[in-house]
Amino acid sequence: MILNYYDTVKSAPAIFKQICCKELLFANYTCPLETNKQDKWSHCNYILYILTGKEVIHTPDRSLILTKGKAVFVKKGAYIMEKFFDEILCLVVFFIPDNYLCSFVRENSGLVQKNQSMPDFDDVVISLEVNEILTGYYESILPYFDSETKPPEDLLELKFRELLFNIIGNPANGELNTYLQTLISPQSDNLQRIIEANCHYNLRLEDYAKMCNRSLSSFKRDFSKIYGTAPANWLLNKRLQYAMQLLMSSDRTINDISFESGFENNAHFSRAFKKQYGLSPLKYRLQTQSA
Helix, strand or coil, X not given: CCEEHHHHHHCCCCCCEEEEECCEEEEEEECCCCCCXXXXXXXXEEEEEEEEXXXXXXXXXXXXXXXXXXXXXXXXXXXXXXXXXXXCCEEEEEEECHHHHHHHHHHCHHHCCCCCCCCCCCCCEEEECCCHHHHHHHHHHHHHHHCCCCCCXXXXXXXXXXXXXXXXXXXXXXXXXXXXXXXXXXXXXCHHHHHHHHCCCCCCHHHHHHHCCCCHHHHHHHHHHHHCCCHHHHHHHHHHHHHHHHHHHCXXXXXXXXXXXXXXXXXXXXXXXXXXXXXXXXXXXXXXHHC
């Protein structure tokens, strides 16, 4: 089952040391996952910094290895997280709702570098440069998680804004700047981008609606206007098409393909695939390999 990252962190302060400030949530924790792979999603953007250990973020476009001292900006959405057990994985994460991020960017529009070229692909994960200033910043925030007295909210927000100033104001983070420009554009409607970036994950329609800042009914209505069909039908077809590509072009197991294509389980995947293509996934693979 796919893990709601924000809700998991928010609901377990005994595991995830955390600080709340207005709509913002900071967390510092040692990863408790006992499985090596886990689907994760969040309706909030977040900045992730690795204190110790290693993890790999898998998206449909690439696999990104994160080790000690690496940081990424993760757009609201989903990915597959792979954990390694040879070293303790300890992280700091900063959750940022869209409304706060957009407000900050508009108030500080001079920070955003204009006319950045678009990246080759629109991935959910953006790598961030970590310089000496940022390394010092992450170290400076750690004592707040262990303080018996909660610091004033104004101070916490100031610390958070310091992080955004340093990251957004760094010309090396051009891909993030480009994304922020699209986020605050008056013509921007993120429904299509979010759906197409996250269609291969086992998310509920309510989850997609939440990421698109819509009620379920308005999400379904707006989706049908764009795609001319109901979201459930469109998502099933996209997942089956992706699974078919993996069957033909990879040596992944049927179980892995089912997982990576967003199906609830193997039985659901096999039923849906056979109904669509007339063959079980295994028979389809054998037939295409022998053709």
